[in-house]
Amino acid sequence: MTQVADQGRDRISRRQVDKFEERRKQLADSALRTLAELGYARTSLRDIAQNSEFSHGVLHYYFRDKVDLITQCVRQYKTECVKRYDHIVADADTADGLAHGFADAMAATLRDDAAMHRLWYDLRNQSLFEESFREDVLQIDDSLERMIARIVDQYAELAGRPTAFPPAVTYALYDGLFQQALLRHIAGDPEASADLAAHVLRTLPATLAEA
Amino acid sequence: MTQVADQGRDRISRRQVDKFEERRKQLADSALRTLAELGYARTSLRDIAQNSEFSHGVLHYYFRDKVDLITQCVRQYKTECVKRYDHIVADADTADGLAHGFADAMAATLRDDAAMHRLWYDLRNQSLFEESFREDVLQIDDSLERMIARIVDQYAELAGRPTAFPPAVTYALYDGLFQQALLRHIAGDPEASADLAAHVLRTLPATLAEA
DNA sequence: GTGATGTCTTGACACTCGTCAAGCTTTTCC
DNA sequence: GGAAAAGCTTGACGAGTGTCAAGACATCAC
Structure with missing residues:
Protein backbone atom coordinates (compact mmCIF):
# COMPACT_ATOMS: atom_id res chain seq x y z
CA MET A 1 0.00 0.00 0.00
CA THR A 2 0.80 3.70 -0.03
CA GLN A 3 2.65 3.05 -3.22
CA VAL A 4 2.39 6.70 -4.09
CA ALA A 5 4.64 7.89 -1.33
CA ASP A 6 7.60 5.62 -1.73
CA GLN A 7 8.17 4.91 -5.38
CA GLY A 8 11.75 5.82 -4.72
CA ARG A 9 12.52 2.86 -2.47
CA ASP A 10 15.17 0.47 -3.72
CA ARG A 11 14.73 -2.92 -5.30
CA ILE A 12 11.50 -2.23 -7.10
CA SER A 13 11.81 -3.91 -10.42
CA ARG A 14 12.02 -1.58 -13.36
CA ARG A 15 9.03 -3.34 -14.80
CA GLN A 16 6.83 -2.50 -11.83
CA VAL A 17 7.69 1.16 -11.84
CA ASP A 18 6.98 1.38 -15.53
CA LYS A 19 3.63 -0.27 -15.12
CA PHE A 20 2.80 2.08 -12.28
CA GLU A 21 3.76 5.15 -14.30
CA GLU A 22 1.90 3.82 -17.30
CA ARG A 23 -1.34 3.43 -15.43
CA ARG A 24 -0.93 6.87 -13.93
CA LYS A 25 -0.70 8.26 -17.41
CA GLN A 26 -3.65 6.22 -18.57
CA LEU A 27 -5.80 7.47 -15.72
CA ALA A 28 -4.63 11.04 -16.20
CA ASP A 29 -5.65 10.66 -19.82
CA SER A 30 -9.15 9.64 -18.82
CA ALA A 31 -9.17 12.59 -16.48
CA LEU A 32 -8.12 14.94 -19.25
CA ARG A 33 -10.92 13.77 -21.51
CA THR A 34 -13.46 14.18 -18.71
CA LEU A 35 -12.16 17.60 -17.70
CA ALA A 36 -12.27 18.75 -21.30
CA GLU A 37 -15.88 17.68 -21.44
CA LEU A 38 -17.17 19.01 -18.13
CA GLY A 39 -14.69 21.68 -17.05
CA TYR A 40 -12.74 21.85 -13.83
CA ALA A 41 -15.60 23.07 -11.65
CA ARG A 42 -17.95 20.20 -12.57
CA THR A 43 -15.60 17.24 -12.74
CA SER A 44 -15.51 14.84 -9.81
CA LEU A 45 -13.24 11.87 -9.25
CA ARG A 46 -16.20 9.61 -9.85
CA ASP A 47 -16.82 11.23 -13.22
CA ILE A 48 -13.23 10.60 -14.13
CA ALA A 49 -13.32 6.97 -13.02
CA GLN A 50 -16.51 6.41 -14.97
CA ASN A 51 -14.74 7.61 -18.11
CA SER A 52 -12.04 5.02 -17.49
CA GLU A 53 -12.27 1.25 -17.17
CA PHE A 54 -11.68 1.35 -13.44
CA SER A 55 -13.63 2.17 -10.34
CA HIS A 56 -13.30 5.39 -8.39
CA GLY A 57 -11.23 3.91 -5.59
CA VAL A 58 -8.27 3.23 -7.84
CA LEU A 59 -7.60 6.91 -8.28
CA HIS A 60 -6.51 7.14 -4.69
CA TYR A 61 -4.17 4.24 -5.27
CA TYR A 62 -2.34 6.04 -8.06
CA PHE A 63 -2.68 9.63 -6.89
CA ARG A 64 -2.17 11.17 -3.48
CA ASP A 65 -5.23 13.38 -3.85
CA LYS A 66 -7.20 15.34 -6.39
CA VAL A 67 -4.57 18.04 -6.75
CA ASP A 68 -1.97 15.39 -7.51
CA LEU A 69 -4.18 14.01 -10.26
CA ILE A 70 -4.95 17.37 -11.82
CA THR A 71 -1.31 18.36 -11.68
CA GLN A 72 -0.40 15.20 -13.56
CA CYS A 73 -3.09 16.08 -16.10
CA VAL A 74 -1.67 19.54 -16.60
CA ARG A 75 1.82 18.16 -17.14
CA GLN A 76 0.53 15.56 -19.55
CA MET B 1 -43.91 34.08 -1.73
CA THR B 2 -42.07 33.20 -4.92
CA GLN B 3 -41.47 36.88 -5.35
CA VAL B 4 -38.87 36.06 -7.95
CA ALA B 5 -41.30 34.68 -10.46
CA ASP B 6 -43.93 37.37 -10.57
CA GLN B 7 -42.35 40.74 -10.09
CA GLY B 8 -44.38 41.75 -13.10
CA ARG B 9 -47.78 41.54 -11.45
CA ASP B 10 -49.72 44.74 -11.23
CA ARG B 11 -50.24 47.01 -8.29
CA ILE B 12 -46.91 46.47 -6.61
CA SER B 13 -45.86 49.80 -5.35
CA ARG B 14 -42.91 51.32 -7.10
CA ARG B 15 -41.16 51.53 -3.77
CA GLN B 16 -41.36 47.80 -3.19
CA VAL B 17 -39.99 46.89 -6.60
CA ASP B 18 -37.12 49.28 -6.12
CA LYS B 19 -36.31 47.83 -2.75
CA PHE B 20 -36.40 44.36 -4.20
CA GLU B 21 -34.08 45.26 -7.06
CA GLU B 22 -31.81 47.12 -4.70
CA ARG B 23 -31.35 44.13 -2.44
CA ARG B 24 -30.73 41.91 -5.43
CA LYS B 25 -27.94 44.21 -6.45
CA GLN B 26 -26.57 44.34 -2.94
CA LEU B 27 -26.48 40.54 -2.70
CA ALA B 28 -24.99 40.20 -6.16
CA ASP B 29 -22.31 42.59 -5.00
CA SER B 30 -21.48 40.40 -2.04
CA ALA B 31 -21.40 37.48 -4.44
CA LEU B 32 -19.00 39.29 -6.75
CA ARG B 33 -16.61 40.01 -3.92
CA THR B 34 -16.72 36.39 -2.79
CA LEU B 35 -16.30 35.01 -6.29
CA ALA B 36 -13.35 37.29 -6.91
CA GLU B 37 -11.76 35.93 -3.78
CA LEU B 38 -12.43 32.22 -4.16
CA GLY B 39 -13.14 31.66 -7.84
CA TYR B 40 -16.22 30.15 -9.41
CA ALA B 41 -15.35 26.54 -8.64
CA ARG B 42 -14.88 27.10 -4.89
CA THR B 43 -17.66 29.54 -4.08
CA SER B 44 -20.82 28.22 -2.44
CA LEU B 45 -24.02 30.06 -1.65
CA ARG B 46 -23.15 29.85 2.01
CA ASP B 47 -19.81 31.53 1.34
CA ILE B 48 -21.61 34.32 -0.43
CA ALA B 49 -24.15 34.77 2.34
CA GLN B 50 -21.39 34.83 4.92
CA ASN B 51 -19.79 37.73 3.06
CA SER B 52 -23.07 39.61 3.29
CA GLU B 53 -25.11 40.65 6.30
CA PHE B 54 -27.76 38.04 5.65
CA SER B 55 -28.18 34.31 6.08
CA HIS B 56 -27.94 31.79 3.28
CA GLY B 57 -31.68 31.27 2.94
CA VAL B 58 -32.28 34.78 1.69
CA LEU B 59 -30.47 34.07 -1.54
CA HIS B 60 -33.24 31.78 -2.61
CA TYR B 61 -35.74 34.51 -1.86
CA TYR B 62 -34.07 36.95 -4.24
CA PHE B 63 -32.75 34.54 -6.86
CA ARG B 64 -34.41 31.61 -8.59
CA ASP B 65 -31.27 29.49 -8.26
CA LYS B 66 -27.51 29.69 -8.34
CA VAL B 67 -27.35 30.30 -12.07
CA ASP B 68 -29.74 33.21 -11.68
CA LEU B 69 -27.46 34.72 -9.06
CA ILE B 70 -24.28 34.27 -11.03
CA THR B 71 -25.93 35.68 -14.14
CA GLN B 72 -26.90 38.77 -12.19
CA CYS B 73 -23.30 39.01 -11.00
CA VAL B 74 -21.98 38.84 -14.53
CA ARG B 75 -24.35 41.56 -15.69
CA GLN B 76 -23.45 43.74 -12.73
C1' DG C 1 -54.10 48.04 17.34
C1' DT C 2 -54.76 44.35 14.07
C1' DG C 3 -54.44 41.68 10.40
C1' DA C 4 -51.96 41.19 5.96
C1' DT C 5 -47.90 41.25 3.48
C1' DG C 6 -43.11 41.49 2.75
C1' DT C 7 -38.59 40.07 4.51
C1' DC C 8 -35.46 37.12 6.68
C1' DT C 9 -33.73 33.02 9.66
C1' DT C 10 -33.53 28.42 10.88
C1' DG C 11 -33.14 23.90 10.13
C1' DA C 12 -33.74 20.16 7.43
C1' DC C 13 -33.82 17.34 2.92
C1' DA C 14 -31.49 14.65 -0.53
C1' DC C 15 -27.48 14.52 -2.75
C1' DT C 16 -22.51 14.75 -4.13
C1' DC C 17 -17.96 15.32 -2.84
C1' DG C 18 -12.95 13.58 -1.56
C1' DT C 19 -11.07 10.20 1.12
C1' DC C 20 -9.97 5.85 2.87
C1' DA C 21 -10.15 1.19 5.05
C1' DA C 22 -11.24 -3.60 4.33
C1' DG C 23 -11.17 -7.22 1.49
C1' DC C 24 -11.25 -9.54 -3.03
C1' DT C 25 -8.61 -10.79 -7.33
C1' DT C 26 -4.62 -11.01 -10.06
C1' DT C 27 0.23 -11.12 -10.69
C1' DT C 28 4.87 -12.01 -9.21
C1' DC C 29 8.49 -14.60 -7.27
C1' DC C 30 10.86 -18.54 -5.23
C1' DG D 1 2.07 -24.57 -6.13
C1' DG D 2 1.87 -21.51 -2.61
C1' DA D 3 3.13 -17.37 -0.16
C1' DA D 4 3.68 -12.51 -0.78
C1' DA D 5 2.89 -8.44 -3.12
C1' DA D 6 0.44 -5.54 -6.30
C1' DG D 7 -3.77 -4.08 -8.28
C1' DC D 8 -8.42 -3.17 -7.94
C1' DT D 9 -13.43 -3.00 -6.06
C1' DT D 10 -16.73 -2.08 -2.76
C1' DG D 11 -18.87 0.38 0.55
C1' DA D 12 -18.75 3.54 3.94
C1' DC D 13 -17.43 8.08 6.54
C1' DG D 14 -17.94 12.99 7.41
C1' DA D 15 -18.26 17.20 5.35
C1' DG D 16 -20.26 20.26 2.20
C1' DT D 17 -23.60 21.26 -1.53
C1' DG D 18 -28.16 23.56 -3.58
C1' DT D 19 -32.69 23.80 -2.42
C1' DC D 20 -36.74 24.69 0.10
C1' DA D 21 -40.43 24.65 3.66
C1' DA D 22 -41.88 26.41 8.10
C1' DG D 23 -42.05 29.91 10.86
C1' DA D 24 -40.27 34.32 13.19
C1' DC D 25 -39.87 39.12 12.71
C1' DA D 26 -40.73 43.61 10.56
C1' DT D 27 -43.45 46.79 8.02
C1' DC D 28 -47.38 48.59 6.14
C1' DA D 29 -52.45 49.67 5.30
C1' DC D 30 -56.57 50.37 7.43
Missing part, protein backbone atom coordinates in the same frame (compact mmCIF):
# COMPACT_ATOMS: atom_id res chain seq x y z
CA TYR A 77 -1.37 18.18 -21.48
CA LYS A 78 1.83 20.06 -22.03
CA THR A 79 3.70 17.28 -23.78
CA GLU A 80 0.75 16.59 -26.01
CA CYS A 81 0.21 20.18 -26.94
CA VAL A 82 3.49 21.91 -27.51
CA LYS A 83 5.14 19.73 -30.12
CA ARG A 84 2.16 20.02 -32.39
CA TYR A 85 3.34 23.08 -34.28
CA ASP A 86 6.97 22.27 -34.70
CA HIS A 87 6.61 20.47 -38.01
CA ILE A 88 5.22 23.70 -39.47
CA VAL A 89 8.50 25.43 -38.83
CA ALA A 90 10.46 22.49 -40.16
CA ASP A 91 8.48 22.14 -43.37
CA ALA A 92 8.27 25.76 -44.48
CA ASP A 93 10.75 27.21 -46.95
CA THR A 94 9.05 30.51 -47.77
CA ALA A 95 7.62 33.20 -45.50
CA ASP A 96 4.26 32.93 -47.18
CA GLY A 97 4.20 29.16 -46.90
CA LEU A 98 5.01 29.37 -43.22
CA ALA A 99 2.31 31.95 -42.68
CA HIS A 100 -0.32 29.80 -44.33
CA GLY A 101 0.87 26.70 -42.51
CA PHE A 102 0.65 28.50 -39.19
CA ALA A 103 -2.76 30.00 -39.92
CA ASP A 104 -4.17 26.71 -41.12
CA ALA A 105 -2.80 24.81 -38.16
CA MET A 106 -4.35 27.31 -35.73
CA ALA A 107 -7.70 27.05 -37.50
CA ALA A 108 -7.53 23.26 -37.63
CA THR A 109 -6.73 22.76 -33.95
CA LEU A 110 -9.46 25.22 -33.07
CA ARG A 111 -11.97 23.00 -34.85
CA ASP A 112 -10.54 19.63 -33.88
CA ASP A 113 -9.37 20.14 -30.32
CA ALA A 114 -11.70 22.80 -29.02
CA ALA A 115 -12.53 20.84 -25.87
CA MET A 116 -8.86 20.44 -24.95
CA HIS A 117 -8.15 24.09 -25.54
CA ARG A 118 -10.99 25.27 -23.35
CA LEU A 119 -9.65 22.99 -20.66
CA TRP A 120 -6.23 24.60 -20.94
CA TYR A 121 -7.72 28.04 -20.48
CA ASP A 122 -9.80 26.74 -17.61
CA LEU A 123 -6.79 25.29 -15.80
CA ARG A 124 -4.66 28.33 -16.50
CA ASN A 125 -7.37 30.37 -14.85
CA GLN A 126 -7.64 28.05 -11.89
CA SER A 127 -3.99 28.78 -11.24
CA LEU A 128 -5.03 32.38 -10.55
CA PHE A 129 -6.95 31.07 -7.54
CA GLU A 130 -5.17 27.84 -6.61
CA GLU A 131 -1.47 28.13 -6.10
CA SER A 132 -0.81 24.40 -6.50
CA PHE A 133 -1.09 24.42 -10.28
CA ARG A 134 0.65 27.71 -10.80
CA GLU A 135 4.17 26.54 -11.39
CA ASP A 136 3.18 23.96 -13.98
CA VAL A 137 0.88 26.41 -15.69
CA LEU A 138 3.62 29.01 -15.91
CA GLN A 139 5.94 26.41 -17.39
CA ILE A 140 3.44 25.43 -20.03
CA ASP A 141 2.66 29.03 -20.83
CA ASP A 142 6.35 29.64 -21.25
CA SER A 143 6.78 26.73 -23.62
CA LEU A 144 3.83 27.96 -25.66
CA GLU A 145 5.42 31.39 -25.84
CA ARG A 146 8.64 29.82 -27.09
CA MET A 147 6.72 27.82 -29.65
CA ILE A 148 5.18 31.01 -31.04
CA ALA A 149 8.59 32.68 -30.94
CA ARG A 150 10.11 29.88 -33.02
CA ILE A 151 7.47 30.35 -35.68
CA VAL A 152 7.74 34.12 -35.79
CA ASP A 153 11.53 33.99 -35.78
CA GLN A 154 11.53 31.57 -38.66
CA TYR A 155 9.01 33.75 -40.45
CA ALA A 156 11.23 36.78 -39.92
CA GLU A 157 14.26 34.97 -41.22
CA LEU A 158 12.45 33.77 -44.34
CA ALA A 159 11.18 37.30 -44.91
CA GLY A 160 14.61 38.80 -44.37
CA ARG A 161 13.39 41.27 -41.75
CA PRO A 162 13.84 41.42 -37.97
CA THR A 163 10.99 40.87 -35.54
CA ALA A 164 9.39 43.97 -34.11
CA PHE A 165 8.26 42.79 -30.68
CA PRO A 166 9.50 40.72 -27.77
CA PRO A 167 8.19 37.13 -27.67
CA ALA A 168 5.77 37.88 -24.83
CA VAL A 169 3.92 40.43 -26.93
CA THR A 170 3.65 38.19 -29.97
CA TYR A 171 2.45 35.35 -27.81
CA ALA A 172 -0.16 37.57 -26.18
CA LEU A 173 -1.48 38.53 -29.58
CA TYR A 174 -1.92 35.00 -30.86
CA ASP A 175 -3.14 33.69 -27.55
CA GLY A 176 -5.73 36.46 -27.50
CA LEU A 177 -6.79 35.78 -31.05
CA PHE A 178 -7.10 32.08 -30.37
CA GLN A 179 -9.10 32.54 -27.21
CA GLN A 180 -11.48 34.90 -28.94
CA ALA A 181 -11.92 32.45 -31.80
CA LEU A 182 -12.49 29.61 -29.35
CA LEU A 183 -15.27 31.49 -27.60
CA ARG A 184 -16.96 32.21 -30.92
CA HIS A 185 -16.44 28.66 -32.18
CA ILE A 186 -17.97 27.10 -29.11
CA ALA A 187 -20.81 29.60 -29.20
CA GLY A 188 -21.63 28.13 -32.60
CA ASP A 189 -20.14 30.71 -34.96
CA PRO A 190 -19.23 28.76 -38.14
CA GLU A 191 -16.88 31.52 -39.33
CA ALA A 192 -14.70 31.45 -36.24
CA SER A 193 -11.90 29.28 -37.58
CA ALA A 194 -11.79 30.96 -40.98
CA ASP A 195 -11.65 34.37 -39.34
CA LEU A 196 -8.88 33.18 -37.04
CA ALA A 197 -6.80 32.07 -40.02
CA ALA A 198 -7.42 35.39 -41.73
CA HIS A 199 -6.41 37.34 -38.64
CA VAL A 200 -3.24 35.33 -38.29
CA LEU A 201 -2.30 35.93 -41.91
CA ARG A 202 -2.98 39.61 -41.60
CA THR A 203 -1.08 40.17 -38.36
CA LEU A 204 2.05 38.15 -39.12
CA PRO A 205 3.60 40.83 -41.37
CA ALA A 206 2.96 43.40 -38.65
CA THR A 207 5.13 41.45 -36.22
CA LEU A 208 8.14 42.33 -38.39
CA ALA A 209 10.09 45.58 -38.27
CA GLU A 210 11.25 47.54 -41.30
CA ALA A 211 13.97 45.79 -43.25
CA TYR B 77 -19.78 43.27 -13.40
CA LYS B 78 -20.25 44.65 -16.85
CA THR B 79 -21.66 48.01 -15.82
CA GLU B 80 -18.92 48.44 -13.26
CA CYS B 81 -16.16 47.55 -15.63
CA VAL B 82 -16.74 49.05 -19.01
CA LYS B 83 -17.14 52.73 -18.23
CA ARG B 84 -13.85 52.81 -16.44
CA TYR B 85 -11.73 53.73 -19.44
CA ASP B 86 -13.94 56.26 -21.14
CA HIS B 87 -12.56 59.28 -19.36
CA ILE B 88 -9.18 58.48 -20.86
CA VAL B 89 -10.55 59.05 -24.31
CA ALA B 90 -12.33 62.20 -23.23
CA ASP B 91 -9.34 63.75 -21.51
CA ALA B 92 -6.64 63.14 -24.10
CA ASP B 93 -5.73 65.78 -26.65
CA THR B 94 -2.52 64.31 -28.05
CA ALA B 95 -1.77 60.83 -29.34
CA ASP B 96 1.06 60.46 -26.92
CA GLY B 97 -1.01 61.62 -23.98
CA LEU B 98 -3.72 59.14 -24.87
CA ALA B 99 -1.18 56.35 -25.17
CA HIS B 100 0.26 57.05 -21.75
CA GLY B 101 -3.18 57.44 -20.22
CA PHE B 102 -4.24 54.09 -21.65
CA ALA B 103 -1.06 52.32 -20.60
CA ASP B 104 -1.18 53.75 -17.09
CA ALA B 105 -4.84 52.88 -16.67
CA MET B 106 -4.20 49.29 -17.73
CA ALA B 107 -1.31 48.99 -15.31
CA ALA B 108 -3.30 50.59 -12.49
CA THR B 109 -6.35 48.38 -12.81
CA LEU B 110 -4.09 45.36 -13.03
CA ARG B 111 -2.68 46.25 -9.63
CA ASP B 112 -5.86 47.52 -8.00
CA ASP B 113 -8.52 45.20 -9.33
CA ALA B 114 -6.64 41.98 -9.95
CA ALA B 115 -9.21 39.88 -8.10
CA MET B 116 -12.09 41.20 -10.17
CA HIS B 117 -10.22 40.66 -13.40
CA ARG B 118 -9.38 37.07 -12.63
CA LEU B 119 -13.05 36.55 -11.87
CA TRP B 120 -13.99 37.94 -15.26
CA TYR B 121 -11.64 35.53 -16.99
CA ASP B 122 -12.95 32.73 -14.82
CA LEU B 123 -16.56 33.44 -15.73
CA ARG B 124 -15.76 33.95 -19.39
CA ASN B 125 -14.20 30.51 -19.31
CA GLN B 126 -17.15 28.97 -17.53
CA SER B 127 -19.26 30.10 -20.46
CA LEU B 128 -17.23 27.68 -22.61
CA PHE B 129 -18.72 24.86 -20.55
CA GLU B 130 -22.01 26.26 -19.26
CA GLU B 131 -24.30 27.67 -21.88
CA SER B 132 -26.37 29.70 -19.42
CA PHE B 133 -23.79 32.45 -19.01
CA ARG B 134 -22.74 32.54 -22.62
CA GLU B 135 -24.99 35.26 -23.94
CA ASP B 136 -24.12 37.70 -21.18
CA VAL B 137 -20.43 36.92 -21.50
CA LEU B 138 -20.49 37.53 -25.24
CA GLN B 139 -22.24 40.85 -24.65
CA ILE B 140 -19.65 41.96 -22.13
CA ASP B 141 -16.81 40.82 -24.35
CA ASP B 142 -18.33 42.83 -27.16
CA SER B 143 -18.59 45.96 -25.07
CA LEU B 144 -14.96 45.54 -24.00
CA GLU B 145 -13.97 45.22 -27.64
CA ARG B 146 -15.82 48.44 -28.43
CA MET B 147 -14.14 50.15 -25.52
CA ILE B 148 -10.72 49.24 -26.91
CA ALA B 149 -11.86 50.30 -30.36
CA ARG B 150 -12.85 53.74 -29.07
CA ILE B 151 -9.42 54.23 -27.59
CA VAL B 152 -7.54 53.06 -30.67
CA ASP B 153 -9.78 55.06 -32.99
CA GLN B 154 -9.20 58.18 -30.96
CA TYR B 155 -5.49 57.43 -30.93
CA ALA B 156 -5.52 57.05 -34.71
CA GLU B 157 -7.35 60.29 -35.17
CA LEU B 158 -4.98 62.21 -32.95
CA ALA B 159 -2.05 60.68 -34.80
CA GLY B 160 -3.57 61.46 -38.17
CA ARG B 161 -3.25 57.91 -39.43
CA PRO B 162 -5.85 55.17 -40.05
CA THR B 163 -6.07 52.04 -37.93
CA ALA B 164 -4.44 48.95 -39.39
CA PHE B 165 -6.58 46.17 -37.94
CA PRO B 166 -10.23 45.35 -37.30
CA PRO B 167 -11.40 45.93 -33.71
CA ALA B 168 -11.44 42.20 -32.92
CA VAL B 169 -7.71 41.92 -33.59
CA THR B 170 -6.80 44.94 -31.52
CA TYR B 171 -8.97 43.72 -28.69
CA ALA B 172 -7.36 40.28 -28.84
CA LEU B 173 -3.93 41.86 -28.54
CA TYR B 174 -4.72 43.93 -25.45
CA ASP B 175 -6.80 41.23 -23.87
CA GLY B 176 -3.93 38.82 -24.36
CA LEU B 177 -1.40 41.25 -22.96
CA PHE B 178 -3.58 41.96 -19.95
CA GLN B 179 -4.21 38.31 -19.20
CA GLN B 180 -0.53 37.53 -19.40
CA ALA B 181 0.26 40.40 -17.08
CA LEU B 182 -2.44 39.30 -14.67
CA LEU B 183 -1.00 35.81 -14.46
CA ARG B 184 2.44 37.20 -13.74
CA HIS B 185 1.11 39.77 -11.28
CA ILE B 186 -0.78 37.20 -9.27
CA ALA B 187 2.20 34.86 -9.39
CA GLY B 188 4.09 37.59 -7.57
CA ASP B 189 6.07 39.23 -10.36
CA PRO B 190 6.57 42.85 -9.25
CA GLU B 191 7.43 43.96 -12.80
CA ALA B 192 4.15 42.75 -14.28
CA SER B 193 2.30 46.03 -14.33
CA ALA B 194 5.26 48.07 -15.51
CA ASP B 195 5.91 45.63 -18.31
CA LEU B 196 2.26 45.74 -19.28
CA ALA B 197 2.39 49.52 -19.59
CA ALA B 198 5.56 49.28 -21.65
CA HIS B 199 4.03 46.70 -23.97
CA VAL B 200 0.94 48.82 -24.47
CA LEU B 201 3.03 51.88 -25.32
CA ARG B 202 5.12 49.89 -27.73
CA THR B 203 2.27 48.19 -29.56
CA LEU B 204 -0.07 51.16 -29.96
CA PRO B 205 1.86 52.69 -32.89
CA ALA B 206 1.82 49.30 -34.59
CA THR B 207 -1.99 49.30 -34.62
CA LEU B 208 -1.86 52.20 -37.09
CA ALA B 209 -1.34 51.91 -40.83
CA GLU B 210 0.94 54.14 -42.88
CA ALA B 211 -0.32 57.66 -43.23
